[in-house]
Amino acid sequence: MASLLTRHFPWFPRPRFLFLKWWTRKNYEINSVSKNG
Structure with a gap:
């Protein structure tokens, strides 16, 4: 899936x-x- 995305969208x-x-x-x-509350 990641390779497919990278192949279609290089950015x-x-x-x-x-x-x-x-x-x-x-x-x-x-x-x-948590600090403020």
Whole structure:
């Protein structure tokens, strides 16, 4: 699936990189909310 996406969209980032970026942002939001709340 990843290779198919990369073949059709050369600019498409790797799913793992995208997931890691989303995961870190989600964790950052949760941490900031827990600190403020």
